[in-house]
Amino acid sequence: MKISISQIYKLRKITGIGIMDCKIALTKTNGNFEKAIDFLRKKGEKIAINRASLKVKxxxxxxxxxxxxxxxxxxxxxxxxxxxxxxxxxxxxxxxxxxxxxxxxxxxxxxxxxxxxxxxxxxxxxxxxxxxxxxxxxxxxxxxxxxxxxxxxxxxxxxxxxxxxxxxxxxxxxxxxxxxxxxxxxxDKKEIPKNLMKKELEIIRFQIEKEKKPDQIKEKMIFGKIKKFIMENTLLNQKYIKDNNLTIQEYMNRSFSKNIKINSYKRISIF
Known part of the structure; x- marks a missing residue:
């Protein structure tokens, strides 16, 4: 499948990754953007996880x-x-x-x-x-x-x-x-979609398998990366943007009764 320049630049805009790496990723995945992003992440590239957004011109x-x-x-x-x-x-x-x-x-x-x-x-x-x-x-x-x-x-x-x-x-x-x-x-952790958690685990395992370390060490590394993924991507565990010494849960506990919970949230972006 021939990959167009516009496809390459679109992937570059989404990921911030170099043009040649984007071209290789798209070529390897027959132009599938989601699979191309997974391909880049398996290589160890740091790319933000795709979240709720609407592609509006x-x-x-x-x-x-x-x-x-x-x-x-x-x-x-x-x-x-x-x-x-x-x-x-x-x-x-x-x-x-x-x-x-x-x-x-x-x-x-x-x-x-x-x-x-x-x-x-x-x-x-x-x-x-x-x-x-x-x-x-x-x-x-x-x-x-x-x-x-x-x-x-x-x-x-x-x-x-x-x-x-x-x-x-x-x-x-x-x-x-x-x-x-x-x-x-x-x-929080229990509300992370199972398919997203499964995909993240697959990417982490792929990254760790390349390491020349004992299996026991590899499992600890996988556990550490999964824990980091959860901490960085779940609202209650994220570091509060105005005070990195507190998580959002800690900020809430300090600010009002521990019985008050976040029932739900929605965040929509357009680009």
Missing amino acids: EGSIISCINVDQTSGTIIGLSCETDFLSKSSDFLNFLSKLSDKSFLYNTKEDFLSSSYNGKSIQEMIFEKISVFNEKLELKIFEKINSPFVINYTHNNKIASLVGFSSKIQKSIAKNIAMHITAMNPIAI
Whole structure:
């Protein structure tokens, strides 16, 4: 299979790895990007694990919570140009939609809901003629919890966090900001998807097998790498971004009752 220059540059953009290494990885995996990334990681290249994101050519996202702070949404509207996605008219329209979004549980219900005598979908269609670009509601995510906080960064990354009880807003916001910045894959070890854990173990074993060490030492190295993977990628075990002396769990324990838990979170990015 012939690998195109655009494929190579796309993999380079995702991984940050050199052009020739990207070309070899794509050639070895017949152009499969996911397998090419695994190939590079098995070689020992440090590449961030693929997490929840949406490949939108252009657009913006926003998070919002209701007055009671018990429900929150992330919605995202795609368009055709970066210029429009950053314009005040586009962002004001997105914000207007967001203010009503937490009243509904699914994207379909939201799009068909009425707003001043028009459906949300009709409002989007009308804006197509105004902006002269194709628009589509690409993202709709929702969290319900006894206490929900939100955070949006540059309208390109947005997070929601649901807590088991109401807590100080500034502390909750710090955790939402941490999630936005550090992009955990799960709250804790038991919530890591089994297929992801299996794949990570395979990659680690492949890396360690190349070491000229006794099997007993290799098993200890595998255990250490798995532990590091869990610590670096699960929310409660991650080092708090504002104080690396604390994990998020320790930050929570120090800040309020140990009985308060993070029920769920969502983090969406577009690129």
